[in-house]
Amino acid sequence: MPNVPVIAIVDDDEAVREALTDLLQVTGFESRSWASAEDFLADAAIGEVDCIIADVRMPGMDGLQMQERLRRRGSDTPVIFITSAEDPVTRRRALEGGAHAYLGKPVADALLLEHLRMALGGG
């Protein structure tokens, strides 16, 4: 049986988490979601994740800080940001921090899936 990629969804907004979970399901992915960066980093299952879709602006630790922590741990799991924070400074910081993509919310499903496939394909 081929390995079904597991996608991590990290976003404080419940409606967004649910919607992404359903999109990934209908396109054949498996997903798990967390409501905060702290919850995600503390979870041991972090190692089984093949790609991370995250928001930038969240209460507590934001998405960029989470990416930084992951890099420091030596993780090379690709991160795709989808966020309302569309300013060029944050975008640059995200990409320089190693993000695979930085997309604006609301995101078209085709765009997200394309980046997802690219991020997983490079694996």
Add this chain to the structure above:
Amino acid sequence: MVETFVAAIEGGSAPREPVLVEGACERARWELDTSGVRPLVEAMTSGRSPSPHWVDAVLAAARVTKVNPQVEARVGSYVGQDAMRGKPVAAFWPAESRSDLAALIVQAAGQPSQTFRHVRGIASLLLDNARLILWRTPDLGPDRLIVEVEGVARDGRSNLALRASEERYRRLIHHLPIALLQVDGRAMAPTHDRLRAEGVEDFAAYLEAHPEVVALARERVRITEVNRSAETLVDGENLIGPIGPLFAASPGALARILAARFEGHRNHSEMMKLRTRAGRVLDVRLTVTFPAPPEQADVTLVSLEDLTDRIRTEAQLRQIQADFSRAARISTLGELTTSIAHEVNQPLAAILTNAETSLRWLSRDEPDLGKVRQLTTRVAASARRASEIVNRIRSMVARRVPERSLLDLNEVVYESLLFVRHDLETRSIALSLNLGTRLPRVLCDRVQLQQVIVNLLVNGIQAMAQGSASGGSLDLATGALGDGTVSFAIRDRGPGIAPGDMSRLFEGFFTTKEEGMGIGLAICQSIVAAHGGTIDASNHPEGGALFRFSLPAATAA
């Protein structure tokens, strides 16, 4: 019978008490021939109602036979004693006591065969405590009357000098820049007496129940003189006549004036609408001064002040203030744009993704309709959520007339927090709420109160954003102070207020922010003050700025 006749024509006032006063000054003394008066009296008492000109008729029929030097000095210096002989006393007798003299002459004429002596206090321009003493003794015959006037002279002027002075004042009044009208309201005196006799106390209520009384006033109360400003104001030249047209645009005003008169007030003033001859409607302040003794009963003074422009300017000012206040709300919300956009974007993202997922399901050979239904339900929920956010913003930005209602301050605090909730979360600002229980309600406009609190919240958040990237805390507190006020306080952990800025904090267009407009705090103060409250700022002893405002608790209504 003559007494009752006299009483009838004089409007029902009781006959004066005859008192003999030993005068300390020279009395003016007249001798009159009243042979021409008796036929007049007989005609008047033959049952018909008295003619309004009876006073003039009687004084014209009474002729001067002799006067002393005092009389000449006071009223006749331009003709001399000799020339006064044979002329009607009407030609000389001063206006303020003409009806008194005429009444006494008529009374004397009614008692031809008896000794007659009568004393009456009168009004006089020349004398204080003026008294008219009329008598006849049998040796003088039935047609001779002695009339003496005594009193303490006010100054050395004669009646002629006074007339000249009066003419000067007349011209002055004519040219005064305030519209003045002289009104004769004596026609309503019988009604007034009747109502008093009937025991009416609430004149306003009576007049409302009896509109015919007001209708009578409209016709019988007359404008007798106007000055130039009055003619200009009303756009017309012949204002003399019934007073009704003056109140064409303010029907209730005349009733209120009548009620004030009946209640014995000296003045009455109100704003009213005045329609000019040209058809313009003006906002004027009408002030009425009713005559009181010793003033003449036929002189009611009415002044009209055109406040149309001022009222229009005040309305414009209120509009500008409302616009300014709205601009401040838009400005404050402008500082929240990013967080507002983010807040709306979340439900939009959910809607888009759910809808696209549904389409993927529907394009399968075997669509999972249950799933589609679930996703569509989520779309609807998210759309509603987005709509609520938009509505909240819209109500804050709307152009509206302030509407005060009884509010719970804590409720308004929660509503205000909704605007900045996202900002608080993303900057990890801890919020500590210390809200008083059972706060008395305040009478305020909800949106304006939200505007004040949101503005203070945004300021607190931005004060702390200047420092570290995240963190900090905002302390909010509400409470009821013992003095009948309700208070709100907010403390941040920012750098505090620079001592040099403290005095200018609430000034318009003062700001320390790069992108700030500086109208937020100025409007906060204006709103709080308009609601009868106070706002102040200080530095908290343990750091950060502390803003407080208090509002009066609504009194039980």
